[in-house]
Amino acid sequence: xxxxxxxxxxxxxxxxxxxxxxxxxxxxxxxxxxxxxxxxxxxxxxxxxxxxxxxxxxxxxxxxxxxxxxxxxxxxxxxxxxxxxxxxxxxxxxxxxxxxxxxxxxxxxxxxxxxxxxxxxxxxxxxxxxxxxxxxxxxxxxxxxxxxxxxxxxxxxxxxxxxxxxxxxxxxxxxxxxxxxxxxxxxxxxxxxxxxxxxxxxxx
Numbered sequence: 439x440x441x442x443x444x445x446x447x448x449x450x451x452x453x454x455x456x457x458x459x460x461x462x463x464x465x466x467x468x469x470x471x472x473x474x475x476x477x478x479x480x481x482x483x484x485x486x487x488x489x490x491x492x493x494x495x496x497x498x499x500x501x502x503x504x505x506x507x508x509x510x511x512x513x514x515x516x517x518x519x520x521x522x523x524x525x526x527x528x529x530x531x532x533x534x535x536x537x538x539x540x541x542x543x544x545x546x547x548x549x550x551x552x553x554x555x556x557x558x559x560x561x562x563x564x565x566x567x568x569x570x571x572x573x574x575x576x577x578x579x580x581x582x583x584x585x586x587x588x589x590x591x592x593x594x595x596x597x598x599x600x601x602x603x604x605x606x607x608x609x610x611x612x613x614x615x616x617x618x619x620x621x622x623x624x625x626x627x628x629x630x631x632x633x634x635x636x637x638x639x640x641x642x
């Protein structure tokens with residue numbers, strides 16, 4: 439694992455941004471040229487949203503991977519977070535500009551369709567995190583910055599619920615995303631010190 443971590447340290451962060459953003463124009467090109475099937479707008483919206491969820495999961499996995507496996511991806515976590523917001527924004531923009539288009543209908547859908555309400559809540563939860571994902575905000579907010587960025591947890595949960603609610607009928611894939619996010623959040627729960635508790639019981 440040490441050799442892998444040494445290799446990771448040599449990878450510049452800009453490479454993660456570059457690789458992470460490449461699917462966005464490629465998928466848009468596929469949509470324009472018929473490569474996304476008979477409903478390209480719906481397919482593009484889905485692909486961007488799914489990439490956002492995958493990046494959310496990748497960001498949530500950074501800390502457990504370091505604690506459990508010793509794999510250190512911390513230097514890439516901010517880039518993963520920014521890319522997550524990029525794809526969430528693209529997912530939203532496709533829905534706003536290419537799908538609904540009518541401003542009054544947008545607001546009506548947010549209020550009347552629960553899966554859209556949940557998805558918009560996830561976006562609004564991520565928005566302040568994206569706006570403060572810079573060195574100036576880290577210095578300015580101090581310890582409050584970490585507390586603010588814990589809102590990624592409810593955002594990830596809301597994003598997964600949005601996907602489950604959006605799915606038509608029973609589908610394994612959205613549930614798998616939700617279960618994965620549940621598992622990654624559960625790994626952050628404090629683990630009681632069982633050995634200390636056992637020793638206290640023995641001494642009593």
